[in-house]
Amino acid sequence: MTFSTTLTVNGVTRTIQLDDPRVTLLDLLRERLDLTGTKKGCDRGQCGACTVILDGRRVNSCLALAVSHDGAHVLTIEGVADGNRLHPVQEAFLAHDGLQCGFCTPGQIMSAIGLINEGEAYDDPERVREGMSGNLCRCGAYQGITQAVLDAQKVLEAARSQEVA
Amino acid sequence: MNNFDYIRPATVQAAVVAASEPGAAYLAAGTNLLDLMKGGVTRPRRLVDITHLPDLDRIEELPDGGVRIGALVRNAALARNPSFARRFPAAAEALLSGASAQLRNAATVGGNLLQRTRCAYFYDVASACNKRNPGAGCDARGGDNRLHAIMGWSESCIATHPSDFCVPLVALDAVVEIEGGAGRREISLEMFHRLPGDAPERETVLEPGEMIVAVRLPQEAARFAAHSRYVKVRERTSYAFAVVSAAAALRIEGGTIAEARLALGGVALKPWRAREAERILAAAPIDASIFRRAAEAALAEAKPSGDNGFKIELARRIVVRAIALAAAGTPEQMPALPASPFATVAGVIHG
Numbered sequence: 135m136t137f138s139t140t141l142t143v144n145g146v147t148r149t150i151q152l153d154d155p156r157v158t159l160l161d162l163l164r165e166r167l168d169l170t171g172t173k174k175g176c177d178r179g180q181c182g183a184c185t186v187i188l189d190g191r192r193v194n195s196c197l198a199l200a201v202s203h204d205g206a207h208v209l210t211i212e213g214v215a216d217g218n219r220l221h222p223v224q225e226a227f228l229a230h231d232g233l234q235c236g237f238c239t240p241g242q243i244m245s246a247i248g249l250i251n252e253g254e255a256y257d258d259p260e261r262v263r264e265g266m267s268g269n270l271c272r273c274g275a276y277q278g279i280t281q282a283v284l285d286a287q288k289v290l291e292a293a294r295s296q297e298v299a
Numbered sequence: 300m301n302n303f304d305y306i307r308p309a310t311v312q313a314a315v316v317a318a319s320e321p322g323a324a325y326l327a328a329g330t331n332l333l334d335l336m337k338g339g340v341t342r343p344r345r346l347v348d349i350t351h352l353p354d355l356d357r358i359e360e361l362p363d364g365g366v367r368i369g370a371l372v373r374n375a376a377l378a379r380n381p382s383f384a385r386r387f388p389a390a391a392e393a394l395l396s397g398a399s400a401q402l403r404n405a406a407t408v409g410g411n412l413l414q415r416t417r418c419a420y421f422y423d424v425a426s427a428c429n430k431r432n433p434g435a436g437c438d439a440r441g442g443d444n445r446l447h448a449i450m451g452w453s454e455s456c457i458a459t460h461p462s463d464f465c466v467p468l469v470a471l472d473a474v475v476e477i478e479g480g481a482g483r484r485e486i487s488l489e490m491f492h493r494l495p496g497d498a499p500e501r502e503t504v505l506e507p508g509e510m511i512v513a514v515r516l517p518q519e520a521a522r523f524a525a526h527s528r529y530v531k532v533r534e535r536t537s538y539a540f541a542v543v544s545a546a547a548a549l550r551i552e553g554g555t556i557a558e559a560r561l562a563l564g565g566v567a568l569k570p571w572r573a574r575e576a577e578r579i580l581a582a583a584p585i586d587a588s589i590f591r592r593a594a595e596a597a598l599a600e601a602k603p604s605g606d607n608g609f610k611i612e613l614a615r616r617i618v619v620r621a622i623a624l625a626a627a628g629t630p631e632q633m634p635a636l637p638a639s640p641f642a643t644v645a646g647v648i649h650g
Contacts, residue, residue, distance in 0.1 A: 137305065155305035155346070158333070178334050182401060191375070191404040197333050198405070201305055202326060202348050249400065254379075260635040267537035268399025 137201045143167060144213025152201060159203060160184045160195040163210060171211035171240045175270070182269030185241040185248070186210050192248025194268075211240035214247065222293070223247050226286035227279070234273030245269045246283045250290055257284060300336045304345040311352060311478050311512060318347040319480060319508030325349055327371060328405040330398075331414040339424050340415075340431060355409075355512060358383060364518030367476075370409030370511045374464070375400070377408060387516060388629045389467040389527035389546045396531050396638035397463040399538045409511040412465060412475065412491065413503065416458035416568070417540055419443065429455045430499040444605030446542060449598075449614070451567040456499030457604035458568055460492060463638070465570040467529055467546035470562035471520035479509035488514070492569035499568070523548035523560060527629050530621040531564070531638040532613060541565035543614040544638065547621035549580070556580050561597060561622070566614055573597035576618070585626045587619070594618035 137152045143163070150166055160177070163169040163186070172195060175183030179197040186195045187209035195208075214221040223246050226232070233239045249255055249265040262283045263276070271279065308314040318325055322344035326332060335341040349355070355371040358380050366386070368377060377383055378394035398406065420426040420438045427436035439447055439457050447457040465488065473488040492503055505511075531544035544564035550557045559580035561573040576593035583589045594615040601611045620640055 154302070156300050156302060178337060179330060179402060182399065185401055188405075191373075192401050193405045194330070194401045197328075197330050197402075199305075199326070199329060199333065199346075199348075202307075202329070202350055204351075245401065248404075252375075252379075252400070254633075258635055264537050264636055265400055268401045 139201050139204045141200075141203065141205075142207045143169065144208070144210060150200075155199065155201050157200045158196055159186070159188070159198040159200045159208070162200040163195065163208070169210050169212050172244075173237055173240055175238065175241070180270070181238070181241075182245055183238050183241040185244040185269065187244060187248055190251070192245050209244070209247075211244060214243070221247070222289040223250070223282070223286040226282035226289070230278040230282040230285060232275055232278040232282035233271075234275050238269060238271045238273075242266070242269045242271065242279055246279075246286065249283065250287050255283070255287065257287070259284065300333075301339070301342040301344075303343055305348065306345060307348045307351055309352075311355075311510065314347050314349050314352065315478055315480055315508045315510060317345070318510065320345060321507070323347055323508075325510060327407040327410045328373075330402050330406045331410065335415060335422075338422060340422055349510070361515070361518075364521065366516050368408050368514045368516075370407060370513055372408045373404060374398075374406045374408070374411065375403040378403070384633070386521040386524050387467070387471065387527070388524060389529045389548055389625075390464065390471070390516075392527075392633065392637045393463040393467050393529040393531075393544075393546065395633060396529060396544075408464075408514055411462055412488070412511060412514070413505075414461060415502070417461045418447070418458035421458060430458065430495075430502075433498070433500045440605065442605070445607045445609070446565075447604050447607055448567050449601040449603060449607060449610050450563075450571055451494040451569065452604045453495045453497065453499070455497050456495035456568065458495070458499070459565055460567065460569050461540045461565075462570065463529065463531060463541060463544060463564060465492075466544055466562045466564035467527070467548070468514065468516070469570040469572050470546045470548055470560040471516055471523070473520075474515045474517070475511055476513040476515065477505065477509050478512045479506060483512075485515075488570070489572050495568050502568075520548075522550050522558070525629055526551055526625045528621055528624040529638045530617055530624060530640050532617055532640055536636060536639065536641075543610055543617050545614070545618045545621035547618070547625040549622070549625045551585070551626070554585065556583050556585060556626075559593075559622075561593065561618065563597065563614060563618065566601070566610065573618070575599070580622070587623070590619045590622040590626075591615075593622065 175181035324343035533539035
């Protein structure tokens with residue numbers, strides 16, 4: 135039996151035939167759509183390396199069955215830059231050394247974009263750390279990550295208020 | 300993960316029929332179920348995907364002043380609902396103290412009630428577990444059991460229920476709405492989870508095919524909004540299950556406690572309502588010695604199930620702390636670290 139699943143990934147709508155209902159959203163992105171920026175860390179929802187934005191919310195793609203998300207919109211790390219212009223969160227991770235080996239970084243960045251969209255971190259490092267606790271970094275780049283999120287949030291807020299004005 | 304039949308019903312009635320087959324399980328967000336399936340802990344033959352069913356993701360204000368929360372409402376969506384957070388702040392705080400932001404964005408209200416214990420021996424398929432394999436024995440007994448139950452446990456199972464959200468819910472008289480083959484029924488959350496006894500594999504009162512469609516809080520639960528807290532001790536500050544936790548809700552009139560609600564988490568295989576402690580607090584002055592007496596009563600029946608005797612005194616202290624924080628008043632803004640026992644609040648007597 136095959137399962138037809140339609141997903142809009144980074145703005146492109148695709149219909150994928152799955153011959154097995156066990157395929158997670160993470161495996162579909164990596165193995166079927168060649169979007170290997172989203173990482174498989176623990177594969178059990180504990181490390182956050184697989185974080186994507188699913189219908190506007192950051193989630194662990196390793197704990198989502200692809201077939202169950204028929205019709206969903208997915209944003210992955212490959213879809214956040216504007217051509218060659220990095221997303222402000224990507225820029226901030228570079229500026230603040232928010233990474234060492236880089237394996238957790240796509241998940242960190244997607245989670246940070248989700249956190250900033252949720253709008254509850256304010257300029258409080260404690261709230262940023264709490265809001266990012268679902269993303270582990272075994273290199274221990276947390277200091278830089280926290281600074282990057284705070285900085286990117288300022289840049290995004292400034293851009294937004296300019297748009298309004 | 301074992302293979303399974305995937306079914307996506309269009310109505311609740313069709314879902315109930317599909318899930319009544321032996322070996323069937325409901326799939327909502329899957330944040331716990333898929334984890335268990337990946338580990339071979341559970342091996343359902345059929346998954347009935349309820350995420351596309353209509354109307355189960357709504358938060359409804361009821362005409363009588365209560366609230367009805369659809370089973371598919373996401374944890375984060377409920378905690379951020381301004382009316383819910385204002386009227387039931389301890390429940391919002393408990394939701395935000397659980398798991399990670401990613402998991403809270405996915406996990407559902409119905410799934411929260413039905414999540415399985417995080418007992419390591421339940422998760423490890425090479426260990427003996429009466430819950431996973433009835434009659435196999437319990438390797439947690441005599442094993443690494445410092446985080447296991449101190450109340451309501453049996454020789455066959457010493458696991459705890461991991462939910463934070465259920466703790467304030469049970470304190471506030473939440474009701475679970477259930478749809479099954481015989482129609483709709485409802486039951487108080489306090490009666491929903493079963494203690495292990497000699498059948499730890501039966502965790503709730505749900506019959507095969509029955510499905511949670513909503514959880515209700517009565518209007519009376521909102522009376523405690525000004526003095527409600529959830530406090531949770533974890534082994535790290537964020538993204539960890541409770542070692543012990545407590546929800547305290549007070550109605551304060553003229554400087555005395557008119558009415559109190561208290562429940563504990565991390566102590567038993569169900570959220571634990573502490574009714575005797577509530578009686579001690581009712582009509583009592585706001586006084587640390589009364590809080591301590593209430594805590595003694597709440598833990599009166601506690602006994603260690605292994606190397607976890609420390610949890611009894613820890614739970615007493617967390618009860619005192621939760622009552623003291625509730626008495627000091629619900630914070631204007633959700634604390635940066637929800638439910639943290641280390642947060643300082645002006646004027647609070649330290650327990």
